[in-house]
Amino acid sequence: MSHPPFSPDRARAARQRIGLAPEQVVAAMGQLGVHRSVTAVLAWETGAMTPSEAELFALADALWCPTPELMARLPRSLREHRLARQFSAERLAERIGMDADAYARAERDHRWSGTDRQTLGLADALGLAPDELLRVIRRAGDLDDLLRHAVEGRWKQHTTSLARLVPAPEPRVAQVLRALHQEYARFNERYMGHLVARNDNARLRELATERAEWLHGLPDRFLDLVGHRAGPPT
Template sequence: MYSTPFSPAEARSARARVGLSTAQVAQAMTACGAPVRPELVEAWEYGSQFPTEPQLFALADVLWCPPTVLMGVEPRTLAEHRMARQLSVERLSQVIGMDPGHYRAAEAAQQWTGDYRQTKALVDALGLSLRKLIGVMGRNEELAGHLRTAIDGRWKSHVGPVATITTLNKTRVSDALRAMHAEFAEFSERYMGHVMARNDDSRLKQVAAERAAYLRRLVDHFWELIGDAGEAPPFHTVPTH
């Protein structure tokens, strides 16, 4: 089971900033619908126990700080991005129109299987871009593998897999892969041109270096070609309770 990230040191610092005692924190959390005893708040601050998600959200409200401060980490996983927005699994599932069990499984496996509409709703709710979501789900290497094969071979056969990974329209993916295939072909033509012309090694090395740099930026360049569709959607507030 996924454990809620929590930093005892940050919790102590946050409480000190607002000038509350552990008893006052417990009282305020109880008033917010998350009843706890002062002893439990102290246990959190000393790291002997850790809050549940609802307790983390209530504690963040009481201490007037974002959940990420108390989490002590920059969100890396889908679950952490959700918690950073103070969204429960049930609330986020409702927002994106997905069964909570299916969404919970996606978090646990770090594998997103939502359709285009659900994906758009997810990135909107979490304040992500589609591009960032692919990285959060750990699929950049998979995407890069398809791009490397596509630019140096039959790019059309990779339109479907890339569209599946990114949930992008196949036409948009096709346009990007076609452009990248043509760009990469230019490197081969220039290289062979220098070879046939018997140019010096420095010219060949320059072309080879440019080719290597292009390959290193494949994923970034793909998103540059995709343009606005890969960027963050307009933000709107999602009710958290």
């Protein structure tokens, strides 16, 4: 599983705000059962490394700050809402009475497949209001489908739908879709170039795997770019 969203600057600021030395953070995390070195804490604060989910939870507790503060954004996806409440995927699945593998697939594939009872349990565990719950579980599948159609075809015609779904300003969504469409086109160009050149099958399989991984991470990348305020994507 990929590392959770994390802000080195927020982590460093949180530690300095309460006046803890890195050694004290390590000691506090150790009391929570997560034993890491001072080097690891400093690497997180400089961005050289990113904490795992368990490390993020322990770090937030050690720094006496909400987990979303270290994530540097409000939760948007199902996984981010889970992280904000400091649930592991396995513990949340058990809490709502859902098979752990089925829950993991829901996060991985951005498609909610829970029963009504499991959905109500999810809302209770994550503290989601009805409208927020619907936004999280409905957006997952719709977002994935719309984005795939956008990058594989004519992205402009999906701009309004995606802007309403996220929600986000249409000009920003258009900028992001154009950039993602170009990235996907480059994957196809590289693949076709190797195919025409009759390169070995191993390289073609490697390119196909890269493209599949890119498509798998497309929803998260889209949300990151739409929420980025420093300027248009490059």
